[in-house]
Amino acid sequence: MDPDARPPVMADVARVAGVSHQTVSRVLNGASHVREETRDRVLAAIRQLDYRPNSAARALVTRRSQTLGVVSFGSVLYGPASMLDGIEQAARSAGYFVSVASLRSLDSRSVQEAVDRLRDQGVEGIAVIAPQTSAVSAIGKLSTVVPVVAVGSGSESRVPVVAIDNESGALAATRHLLDLGHTTVHHVAGPPGWLETTARQDGWRKALKAAGAPVPPVRSGDWSARSGYEAGLGLAADPAVTAVFCANDHMALGLLRALHESGRAIPGDISVVGFDDISEAAYFSPPLTTVRQDFGELGRRALELLVEELTGAGHSRHHILVPPEMVLRRSTGPAPSR
């Protein structure tokens, strides 16, 4: 590689094509009023030199970086990773680049820091994959400086949100178990501070109340299979438990394992429902009844919303709740007869 060989610039193309740099610019930006023969000559020169416009120069003068930022938390998990993927896909087709800043913790200082990083880079808008309440409140303040949308979080904030309707999903899951004849449904919740935790717990509680069923105490996990396992050991010790709704599939996996080890049959003795429908859920032992959410779709919708906001297009809706879908498998069955 020759270090002195600088990539060709617009002026080089202009020289080769025998026109001015302005004409090259016009061709590149699809402007009208360029004679066809001239355009062809310019395009030929571009190909010949393998010319690529300098995005920094363009960004400088147009004040548009063509870049969107994504603040993401827990991006190794299936949900966040899928949302990121959906966002990237939608951004590409809208003509934007995507720059990511992932968080290791969700305190508002970290969020602030990540957003600052993205702003320093000159992003035109930011999508936040940050389901914790603290994060949402932190980003609320930023929306005046740069357009922001939240993905997968609840609906309490001032920024536009695209999210799964967690509450109705949880409600459906719980009602499914009640309909099977269970007198009540126990709940393994997510960690406190997460919007999903609250919303799913609320849905569960509403379903119980609506059916006049007793509301047992909640056990909290941290979304991991390990925590589900621990909750499961506790629940297995209580012979009155016949139905459990887990706030996500990973915890349900741990729960299944704990129940199995404790000699409880599923769904013979205890029925279990999860939430998410991760791709492995169909291969658990037994296959898991769960609530499916389409994370990728969520990301796509969020990005479309963000682009709308940027281009000033009609503010279609600011809080989009996507309804989830129940997936029935073999981990649920009628309540055991006593």
Place this chain on the structure above:
Amino acid sequence: MDPDARPPVMADVARVAGVSHQTVSRVLNGASHVREETRDRVLAAIRQLDYRPNSAARALVTRRSQTLGVVSFGSVLYGPASMLDGIEQAARSAGYFVSVASLRSLDSRSVQEAVDRLRDQGVEGIAVIAPQTSAVSAIGKLSTVVPVVAVGSGSESRVPVVAIDNESGALAATRHLLDLGHTTVHHVAGPPGWLETTARQDGWRKALKAAGAPVPPVRSGDWSARSGYEAGLGLAADPAVTAVFCANDHMALGLLRALHESGRAIPGDISVVGFDDISEAAYFSPPLTTVRQDFGELGRRALELLVEELTGAGHSRHHILVPPEMVLRRSTGPAPSR
């Protein structure tokens, strides 16, 4: 938001601080030869105006975008997602931004397209998370234009690579089963065209040959639990099968399910080993013996390699093979006595 209110620029800071813009620039870039009192005045002005340097202008003049690109495939899966996360983390601490381009298919046209997108954005280097042979050959051609490293792929290409030592991992897994007294070990391989598939299959074969064990025919899956399930149904039909090495944990999960449904006890009748140690593996039924790879570490190392290449620092090593680690759990046990 006032549309006319343009963000402050260096000249504004200079005016407030009563210096020239060049002095502001010096303060920002930590140059020497700035009187302390002047520096303080400039910093105060920066804070007062909430000034942020314009990255496009800086990129234009320095010819450095401070941005690295990541081409990623299958980024919703645990492995790729973790690598991406590791890359982002390392990039941040090296002072780079990260721009992602994810692929939906791995033909060389798509790869080329993704790389072009990143180049248009002016990235200084590219990390490719693309474990398929076809992709690797495609990126080989690019390394002359912009520095490239590959993550998690095999070692056949000319570009620098950071990867798990798949072969030795597979060899260890197979030997573990042989040591337990199994006469031979069956293998559920990944889909053709993946470097992991080849390397793990080679390791398995080597271990068998070294032990003088017969080499049974290979069954191929596509990494999904579903495909493992199907392979499992086939293997369960053969009473001679007592040990199976699956090329990844997801397929092992499906396999476990199939064996269970077919009435085979694990590990009583059949022992199973996976590969990856996904976070759920400890909660399978039974918990899965597997080969752990630290994807995040892989990403971090890859990025460091890339940065080394950019800064022209000593080419430490170009092919880094990270040794994996066996994790023994309850899915493996001694061969059944006949």
Place this chain on the structure above:
DNA sequence: AGTCTATTTGTTCACGATCACAGAACAAGG
């Protein structure tokens, strides 16, 4: 005091694109 050097600050230009405006070419109409 005068000279020499080291430190500190300012001036001018360049990066590579777009934008606003001006000028050339061409056709149509009087």
Place this chain on the structure above:
DNA sequence: CCTTGTTCTGTGATCGTGAACAAATAGACT
């Protein structure tokens, strides 16, 4: 032939920063 309008193309300024160079200031030493 001249005017008018439309289409096509070129010139110069501009975005906000860093680099090279020049100038001013201060301190040290003869």
